[in-house]
Amino acid sequence: xxxxxxxxxxxxxxxxxxxxxxxxxxxxxxxxxxxxxxxxxxxxxxxxxxxxxxxxxxxxxxxxxxxxxxxxxxxxxxxxxxxxxxxxxxxxxxxxxxxxxxxxxxxxxxxxxxxxxxxxxxxxxxxxxxxxxxxxxxxxxxxxxxxxxxxxxxxxxxxxxxxxxxxxxxxxxxxxxxxxxxxxxxxxxxxxxxxxxxxxxxxxxxxxxxxxxxxxxxxxxxxxxxxxxxxxxxxxxxxxxxxxxxxxxxxxxxxxxxxxxxxxxxxxxxxxxxxxxxxxxxxxxxxxxxxxx
Amino acid sequence: xxxxxxxxxxxxxxxxxxxxxxxxxxxxxxxxxxxxxxxxxxxxxxxxxxxxxxxxxxxxxxxxxxxxxxxxxxxxxxxxxxxxxxxxxxxxxxxxxxxxxxxxxxxxxxxxxxxxxxxxxxxxxxxxxxxxxxxxxxxxxxxxxxxxxxxxxxxxxxxxxxxxxxxxxxxxxxxxxxxxxxxxxxxxxxxxxxxxxxxxxxxxxxxxxxxxxxxxxxxxxxxxxxxxxxxxxxxxxxxxxxxxxxxxxxxxxxxxxxxxxxxxxxxxxxxxxxxxxxxxxxxxx
Numbered sequence: 274x275x276x277x278x279x280x281x282x283x284x285x286x287x288x289x290x291x292x293x294x295x296x297x298x299x300x301x302x303x304x305x306x307x308x309x310x311x312x313x314x315x316x317x318x319x320x321x322x323x324x325x326x327x328x329x330x331x332x333x334x335x336x337x338x339x340x341x342x343x344x345x346x347x348x349x350x351x352x353x354x355x356x357x358x359x360x361x362x363x364x365x366x367x368x369x370x371x372x373x374x375x376x377x378x379x380x381x382x383x384x385x386x387x388x389x390x391x392x393x394x395x396x397x398x399x400x401x402x403x404x405x406x407x408x409x410x411x412x413x414x415x416x417x418x419x420x421x422x423x424x425x426x427x428x429x430x431x432x433x434x435x436x437x438x439x440x441x442x443x444x445x446x447x448x449x450x451x452x453x454x455x456x457x458x459x460x461x462x463x464x465x466x467x468x469x470x471x472x473x474x475x476x477x478x479x480x481x482x483x484x485x486x487x488x489x490x491x492x493x494x495x496x497x498x499x500x501x502x503x504x505x506x507x508x509x510x511x512x513x514x515x516x517x518x519x520x521x522x523x524x525x526x527x528x529x530x531x532x533x534x535x536x537x538x539x540x541x542x543x544x545x546x547x548x549x550x551x552x553x554x555x556x557x558x559x560x561x562x563x564x565x566x
Numbered sequence: 567x568x569x570x571x572x573x574x575x576x577x578x579x580x581x582x583x584x585x586x587x588x589x590x591x592x593x594x595x596x597x598x599x600x601x602x603x604x605x606x607x608x609x610x611x612x613x614x615x616x617x618x619x620x621x622x623x624x625x626x627x628x629x630x631x632x633x634x635x636x637x638x639x640x641x642x643x644x645x646x647x648x649x650x651x652x653x654x655x656x657x658x659x660x661x662x663x664x665x666x667x668x669x670x671x672x673x674x675x676x677x678x679x680x681x682x683x684x685x686x687x688x689x690x691x692x693x694x695x696x697x698x699x700x701x702x703x704x705x706x707x708x709x710x711x712x713x714x715x716x717x718x719x720x721x722x723x724x725x726x727x728x729x730x731x732x733x734x735x736x737x738x739x740x741x742x743x744x745x746x747x748x749x750x751x752x753x754x755x756x757x758x759x760x761x762x763x764x765x766x767x768x769x770x771x772x773x774x775x776x777x778x779x780x781x782x783x784x785x786x787x788x789x790x791x792x793x794x795x796x797x798x799x800x801x802x803x804x805x806x807x808x809x810x811x812x813x814x815x816x817x818x819x820x821x822x823x824x825x826x827x828x829x830x831x832x833x834x835x836x837x838x839x840x841x842x843x844x845x846x847x848x849x850x851x
Contacts, residue, residue, distance in 0.1 A: 457681040460653055463671040465698040475701060479688045562687040563732025 319548070344530040352530035353537060362519065366538060369500060369515030372428055376435025377496045381489065383436065384443035389473050392451050401448060405441045413438035413499040417506060431503055438499040439492040446491060450484025451477050483559045490551055494543070501539060598665040599626035600786050601633075601650065601754050605659035608645050608812075619645040620812035622659065625805050627754065632780060632787045634801030636794065638844060642812030643790045647758050650788065651677045663753055673702035676747040680759040682739045685731040685746075691718065692727040695746045704750065717749040718742075720779065737768040744776065748783060757789045761796070773799055774825060794840050798823035798833060806843050816843050 311317050327346050334345035344352070356362035387404075390397035413434040420430040454477055462476035478485065504517025514521075516535055523531035559565045603626070608619045619642035627633045635643040648654050650661055652671035660667050663674065676698065678684075685694050695714035699705045705713060718724050721741040731739055740760055747755050761769040773796065780787060789800050797804045802821035805814060818840070823833045 455683050457679050457684045458686060460677065461679070461684050463653070464651060464673070464677050465701040466671070466673050467701050479686065482688070558688065562730055564687050
């Protein structure tokens with residue numbers, strides 16, 4: 274008798290067989306309630322959070338009852354409405370956005386070019402890592418005085434600091450993404466004769482798209498912050514400014530409700546960008562491909 | 567039962583149909599094999615050492631062969647396949663395809679890898695099969711699409727042409743990879759343990775399907791495995807490699823072994839022979 278046969282020479286249990294009756298299909302799949310399905314939508318959950326925040330703001334403002342320090346949500350909404358209706362706010366937003374897009378696009382392009390160089394050659398990689406470790410910790414605003422000296426007051430200076438704020442953060446992300454592309458996928462690409470730029474375009478960029486999108490998001494946030502801050506700093510001496518200038522000007526004149534309206538616009542544009550543009554891109558690409566959940 | 571019948575059918579006809587591919591009947595094959603591996607030594611570098619993976623390995627693959635590289639881990643069979651694919655350069659010796667020494671990877675030698683992530687997740691099944699055709703500029707987009715759909719039909723995935731890889735099971739992903747390789751009609755199809763990550767039942771089914779495809783298409787196959795049974799079932803010739811460093815221990819014909827003959831005396835005897843050749847030098851623990 275083997276060591277495993279603990280039950281003795283005869284196993285008393287008999288073989289068992291079952292006839293399986295057909296199953297009622299309706300019992301296999303139960304439809305979930307409307308409320309539950311609605312709560313599954315992130316739009317619904319996020320809206321609830323927003324509404325709660327606004328309510329909290331309104332309550333605090335009414336308790337404080339000091340519109341000069343903290344205007345209420347209603348007062349801000351009315352200031353926002355007037356700003357939009359008079360066209361001043363829209364002009365400021367479009368001035369800011371046009372500079373922002375230029376700087377962002379240029380920064381993103383340079384980041385891609387630098388990382389492409391970095392994955393192609395060893396010296397390119399060393400260049401990228403050295404440059405990012407040098408410049409990434411350097412605040413963009415600290416470069417503004419220098420930019421003003423070089424490019425004068427105006428768009429060129431803003432674009433310079435924007436590129437600086439976007440480039441390094443994005444380059445680090447894209448490079449990390451490229452390095453994370455699986456060896457098998459790389460070999461498959463080379464197997465089909467892909468080389469150089471075609472290899473980057475057809476294998477590395479799509480394979481690293483989750484990291485690329487994360488880089489774009491971070492770059493976008495950095496660009497916004499830098500732009501508003503830069504406009505606040507030298508908007509004072511510039512005739513036509515963007516949103517930062519609008520905020521600065523209204524604070525000088527103690528129109529706190531207008532200051533809040535300007536801040537709300539910054540926030541709303543950030544939310545729209547994140548939840549509509551980036552979300553759609555993700556849904557159509559990396560989520561659809563099962564690369565991220 | 568049906569498996570056994572189908573297998574007999576496949577192999578029975580295979581030996582007749584593929585007569586044209588046997589070296590004896592093809593005058594060109596006698597002089598230039600499809601793939602010639604000649605005294606190849608492969609090395610890889612670690613931080614401190616240069617390690618010899620294979621030492622002076624030589625073998626010839628003829629057109630229409632199902633040639634299997636078999637050996638325990640550490641015998642350099644996968645490294646050898648990567649060198650044939652062109653990802654590694656031999657330290658010594660040469661690898662020739664149709665008489666021409668290979669330089670770097672190329673679409674005339676398509677690899678099916680073991681890993682499921684060999685399919686770009688951003689391409690649908692159809693786009694995946696079209697990918698090498700378009701990337702290597704073998705066919706235009708229209709013609710590539712046509713061939714992709716035909717090939718997918720052959721591996722039984724016609725219905726999944728527009729699905730993304732992450733929605734498929736492991737076996738289906740490997741079928742897509744095989745379809746992608748076949749659509750290219752490579753001079754030699756290289757498979758690096760393509761079924762090793764599958765469960766046993768799926769693996770058995772895939773082996774059957776691969777043989778049926780070979781029967782239909784008559785491609786030249788180089789197949790790497792560490793399973794003696796798989797080598798016998800898939801291959802018509804098996805190259806046995808010994809480990810550390812990889813050296814040729816033997817080259818055997820095993821065209822008579824198949825899934826349905828696994829219980830037969832002849833097949834069992836060959837399994838014994840292979841086992842002895844691979845492991846006789848091992849010291850008992």
